[in-house]
Amino acid sequence: MTTDSKQISFKFWTWITANADRTDISYAEEFQKYGQNGFDAVLINTGTDPKLLERLVPLAVEHGLEVHAWMFTTNRPGDEVAEQHPEWYAVSREGKSCYDNPPYVGYYKWLCPTRKESRAHILSLVESLAEVDGVTSVHLDYIRYSDVFLPIGLLPKYDLVQNTELPEFDFCYCDVCVNEFEKIHHKNPKDFEHPEIDMEWKNFRLNRIKSIVDEAYDIAHSNGKLLTSAVFPYPEMADHMVRQRWDKWKVDAVLPMTYHGFYNEELDWIGYATKQGVQDLVGKQTELHTGLYLPDLNPEQLKNAILIAQQNGAKGVSLFDGNTLTDKHLRVLKTLKKELNQ
Structure with missing residues (x-):
């Protein structure tokens, strides 16, 4: 990374969603738990509320934690400003808007x-978080299109078969x-019999996401902050599933959601996905920190998953999320952190 964030040989991150009604004491206790058990960074979702973020930053920093301002980016559930503008919402190939026909789930x-x-609104939120003193990065989550393909392990939940790009999810x-x-390519994607095989149309959308990230990077850096992002497991997979080619972005660090259980994969797949992402980032300044899904990992599996990620080139691991950490998880993390940083 390129700013003055402290040098850590292998970083542990976790995620929390903040609530303004919670007391400072309860937050301080939570941050103390993370700081005492090997964590270096906390990603805090304040619903893009900079005032709440300002309140929490010193509490976390006091316990040795970096604070990363976690925000929902192109997916903006509950956004009161956006809700006043139905025309801002993405429209499916079926012609249905996410404003009143959200795909898969209501959020x-x-x-x-x-x-x-809509782009200006998103970037204004990035700026408001980047202006908060003490924040290490603005962290872009949901910086993509809606899932063209769900992870295979989730399909039964929605009673879906996805063998091709379906109109309602495109x-x-x-x-x-x-x-x-049409201005650029002189053809209308609504006329395509098979839009899924038109590379210009696919690339147009990949570049729309990239351009938001690149502008957010400039905003974050102009405020002395880094830009980080949660992404799908590795670039080729992210491209296929959600039109997200993150190895081409201007971004300081990515936290790929390498959630093996979502894909019906074994633990060693974490190593494969990590290695693929690391290789795709060769020659770039972007760090990769492997994201792990705690509910699918008992303490021994968590230890093995972290070691697999580290052995395949990750600079750290992010654990989703803080609420699901058990005492046994914490004991493993505290011991392993000492071993990895010797």
Whole structure:
């Protein structure tokens, strides 16, 4: 990374969602637990509320933790500003808007990454978080399109078969996206019999996401902060599943969600996905910290998963999420952190 964040040989991160009603004492106790058990960084979701973030930063820093301002990016559930503008929302190939027809689940409220107004709104939120003193990075989550393909392990939950790109999960076909694409390529994606095989249309959308990240990077750095992001497991997979080619982004660190259970994979797949991402980032300044899903890992599996990630080139691990850490997990982490940083 490129700012003055402290040098850590192997970093442990965790995630929390903040609530303004909680007391400072309860937050301090939580941060103390993380700091005493090997954690270096906490990603805090304040619902993009900079005031709540300002309140929590010193409490975390006091316990030796970096604070990363975790925000939902193109997916903006509960965004009161965006909800006043139905035209900002992404539109499926079926012609249905995420404003009133969210795909899969009710909180999938995806904004169009091409429309100037929705982009400006997203970037204004990045700036408001980047301006908070003491924050190490602005952390972009949900910086992508809605899932074209769900992880295979989740398909039964939705009673779905996804053997191709289905129209109801294929975004964005709003007038702005279609018109901007047509200006460049002189063809209309709504006319394609098989839009899933048109590389220009795919690349157009990959680049819409990249351009938001690159602008966010400049905003974060102009405020003396880093830019980090949660992403899908490795670039080729992220490209296929959610139109997210993160090895091409301007970003200081990525935390790929290498959740093996979601894909019906064994523990060693964490090593494969980590290594693939590390190799795709060769020659770039971006660090990779492997994301692990705690509910799928008992303490011994957690230890093995961390070692697998470290052996395959990860600079650290992020554990989702803090609420699911057991005392046994914490004991493993505290011991392992000492071993990894000797």
